[in-house]
Amino acid sequence: MATLLFTHPACADHRPPQGHPERPERLAAVERALAPLELPRRDMPLGAEEAILRAHPSAHLAALRAACPSTGEVALDPDTWMSRGSLEAAFRAVGGAVAAVDAVLDGEATNAFVAARPPGHHAERSRPMGFCLLGTVAIAALHALEARGLSRVAVLDFDVHHGNGTQDLLWDEPRIRFVSSQQMPLWPGTGGVEEVGAHGQITNLPLRPGSGGVEMMHAWQPEFDRLAHWQPELVLVSAGFDAHRDDPLAGLRWTEADFARLTRAICTLAADSCAGRVVSVLEGGYDLEALGASVAAHVGELVGAAR
16 A cells, blocks of 8 residues: 655645745645655545535635636735635645545555645635635545545644634534644634534644644643544544744744654554544645655655555
8 A cells, every 4th residue: 555645736826925935835845855755646636616615605615716816916814815826726735635535545545645735724614814715624524524424533733823724614523523733822823722612522732832842742642542542534634844943933843753753643543543544634834944854754654654
């Protein structure tokens, strides 16, 4: 069995203004970092509206279509922009995540990494924000439930910023356990331990600025133990790499070795619970060198677990 890489050139056509941290060069850095692994690749299809509408109302899609410019860029808020290629890029990200879920559930691979942009975990039900237009990972998780018949899906988010959008989209979904670690205090200001979801199925792990890998594993290990008891049938990962000590947008002190250690624990959980089925989707990470090295460490662990 192998680790599949899902990506598409259209994701480079989402072009915020010059100087924006979420830039096309991020994907180029990821591609360079993953090249030595020689992963089997698949182009990401366009996401189906049926899948997107499980998470977002039709009015949200209509508003994105209306806002998408034919030339130049348009700001949806101070952080979140659209260019001519943004909507296709977001649809490709969704399609890639859904296709990766299908491939893993169909036994075509043990696990998969989805190298896509824009990211998705800040997009709320009716509000794009934080560089994000559509809730990519939440949409993939709902696809696993509604289209593939699963009853227990784990969504794990280690981006340095809280996945407020994923939390919003999954707030009332008892079949999905959402666990998120994030620096606190930090934008967007959500992610406190008191935010537990409508069914107690959400766990937030706030981390103090300046904390590193020791604190990270101390927070995550009890959650892996709880999830192992719950036995998820699929593990989805919002893989943000902006907790790296060199990232310019936050203040945690993780290293590539820390991302590898956390990924190893995720793969162990999946191996014990669901035949190793993991789908990881790129979220943040804005220092290009740190992003590339961290993605290589993360995907290297996925490859090792798939052997």
